[in-house]
Amino acid sequence: MSNSNTELGLATMYRxxxxxxxxxxxxxxxxxxxxxxxxxxxxxxxxxxxxxxxxGRKTIKSDDIRLAAKNVLKHDQ
Amino acid sequence: MSNSNTELGLATMYRxxxxxxxxxxxxxxxxxxxxxxxxxxxxxxxxxxxxxxxxGRKTIKSDDIRLAAKNVLKHDQ
Numbered sequence: 721m722s723n724s725n726t727e728l729g730l731a732t733m734y735r736x737x738x739x740x741x742x743x744x745x746x747x748x749x750x751x752x753x754x755x756x757x758x759x760x761x762x763x764x765x766x767x768x769x770x771x772x773x774x775x776g777r778k779t780i781k782s783d784d785i786r787l788a789a790k791n792v793l794k795h796d797q
Numbered sequence: 798m799s800n801s802n803t804e805l806g807l808a809t810m811y812r813x814x815x816x817x818x819x820x821x822x823x824x825x826x827x828x829x830x831x832x833x834x835x836x837x838x839x840x841x842x843x844x845x846x847x848x849x850x851x852x853g854r855k856t857i858k859s860d861d862i863r864l865a866a867k868n869v870l871k872h873d874q
Contacts, residue, residue, distance in 0.1 A: 722857045733838075737857055740842035742849070748859035750849060753841060757834055757867045761810075764830060765817035780814055782825035789833045793811070793870060 727761075728754045764788045804838075805831045841865045 733750040765780075767788035772780050810827040842857075844865035849857050 724834070727813060728805060732804045736838045737836075737862075739843045741846045742842070743855045744856040746856055746858050748799065749857045749862050750821065751843070752859035752862040753845075753866075756841065756862065756870075757838055758813075759804060760837060760870065761813045761830065761834055762817060764833065765814045765819070768814065768830075769818045779821040779823055780819045780826045781823050782829035783824050785814075785829040785833065789830075792835075793837065 728757055733757075760792065765790050767791055788795060805834055807831060810834075837869065840869050844868055 730750055733753045734745050737745045737750065737753065764785060765788070768780050768784035771784045771787055772778070775784075807827050810830045811822050813835065814822045814830065841862060842865070845857050845861035848861045848864055849855070852861075
């Protein structure tokens, strides 16, 4: 664990980008992907908490996450 | 490592949702968030690879990730 603000692993980011067809990946690119995914995860999670409160629940369910993600992301499927 | 398709940790997903104000988090919700983040990471990474190829580069840079994320996500900032 490098620092307390960092939940997602950098090695994972390299792997995902490599798997997607990259020959080489700069350190800054892996770090940028991590930063973006962390921001997105927090945005989705916060909206999921709002949605679950709105439904009178204290437990976050997968439906909350799904609806939150739909609101946060461009979905074309 | 639970299985080869899983790059992001489940414990991390619980932490992110808890940090966002959840009292309780169902296993399915944590799993759903992981699934969604993995899909997004792959979509961003693939588009970043395309963008870097388009620019005649073999190394993925942070600019590729940033532009790819802009295309994949709804950004209101």
